[in-house]
Amino acid sequence: MAGTVGSLLDDAAARLSQAGVDEPRRMARRALGAVLEISAAEMLSHPEQVIEDLQVSQVRLTLDRMVAREPLSRILGRREFWGLEFALSPDTLDPRPETETIVEAVLRRFPDQQKPLRLLDLGTGTGCILLALLSELPNAVGFGVDLSGGAATTAQRNAGRLGFADRAHFLVGDWGAAISGQFDAIIANPPYVPDPLLTGLPREVALYDPRLALSGGKDGLEAYRSLTRDLGRLLRPKAFFFGEIGLGQDRAVAAIMRANGLVIDGYEDDLAGITRCVVARAATSAPQKSVGMRRFPV
Numbered sequence: 544m545a546g547t548v549g550s551l552l553d554d555a556a557a558r559l560s561q562a563g564v565d566e567p568r569r570m571a572r573r574a575l576g577a578v579l580e581i582s583a584a585e586m587l588s589h590p591e592q593v594i595e596d597l598q599v600s601q602v603r604l605t606l607d608r609m610v611a612r613e614p615l616s617r618i619l620g621r622r623e624f625w626g627l628e629f630a631l632s633p634d635t636l637d638p639r640p641e642t643e644t645i646v647e648a649v650l651r652r653f654p655d656q657q658k659p660l661r662l663l664d665l666g667t668g669t670g671c672i673l674l675a676l677l678s679e680l681p682n683a684v685g686f687g688v689d690l691s692g693g694a695a696t697t698a699q700r701n702a703g704r705l706g707f708a709d710r711a712h713f714l715v716g717d718w719g720a721a722i723s724g725q726f727d728a729i730i731a732n733p734p735y736v737p738d739p740l741l742t743g744l745p746r747e748v749a750l751y752d753p754r755l756a757l758s759g760g761k762d763g764l765e766a767y768r769s770l771t772r773d774l775g776r777l778l779r780p781k782a783f784f785f786g787e788i789g790l791g792q793d794r795a796v797a798a799i800m801r802a803n804g805l806v807i808d809g810y811e812d813d814l815a816g817i818t819r820c821v822v823a824r825a826a827t828s829a830p831q832k833s834v835g836m837r838r839f840p841v
């Protein structure tokens with residue numbers, strides 16, 4: 544049952560479309576590209592290329608899993624974030640493209656990228672945020688914390704594979720509780736889905752992302768209430784906290800920050816125009832010039 548690239552692509556797109564998968568043709572191209580190790584351009588310019596039986600079977604098995612709503616990133620065990628490839632494990636969230644907003648927010652507030660910054664990433668998962676930042680800040684060092692030992696191990700492995708093992712250190716812990724010292728930037732993408740909404744999540748998320756990475760308690764803000772308590776102690780003067788938030792959580796998270804002695808510096812929108820990141824600083828630090836894309840009155 545050998546086939547050509549063109550016929551396999553058409554079949555794959557039709558199967559994914561029938562199964563109700565979003566953007567079926569693009570997803571079919573990604574699946575073929577990953578299994579056959581060919582680019583989209585090659586698929587389009589040489590649709591007559593013959594694919595051997597074994598690879599045809601591999602494509603079909605991959606499609607079976609995609610039709611059952613397993614994300615392609617989980618099937619492949621890897622995800623690209625900030626142009627870097629991250630291994631996933633059952634203990635890690637599959638990094639989302641909108642999380643790159645937080646990386647941009649940090650880089651905008653530290654325009655001198657040669658500075659020897661100290662970074663802390665709370666709830667590090669695959670380590671994607673911290674390692675993306677280290678890829679842009681050659682003299683920075685970073686610490687990533689996760690309550691999940693499996694996630695911390697995956698993050699450490701990603702650091703090794705990406706060449707940052709000497710500047711990235713991962714620990715198992717409950718937010719910043721066991722951390723001492725101070726940092727120039729503290730970053731967090733904590734779980735923020737309100738528990739009543741967990742049952743309505745798409746299968747791709749509910750079945751494959753760990754609950755520990757999603758569940759934000761009754762109102763989605765429990766993790767923020769916990770982790771904010773240590774921020775004043777851990778932020779250096781003039782340092783910033785960057786937190787990813789869910790749709791419509793900006794004001795509630797800002798209120799938690801203020802109640803813990805922080806000042807809101809601004810908010811950042813993602814590419815869909817959703818306010819995705821809150822930026823705060825220690826109240827005692829001198830006011831900074833805002834460099835956010837959008838500011839609300841504080």
Ligand SMILES: C[S@@+](CC[C@H](N)C(=O)[O-])C[C@H]1O[C@@H](n2cnc3c(N)ncnc32)[C@H](O)[C@@H]1O
Nearest residue numbers: 636638666667668689690717718732733734756
């Ligand atoms: C939304 S995921 C973010 C993962 C990664 N930073 C990213 O952006 O893809 C939240 C992470 O917080 C971790 N987490 C949950 N509760 C925690 C706690 N009490 N202390 C530290 N990490 C925790 C989860 O294991 C998960 O890795």
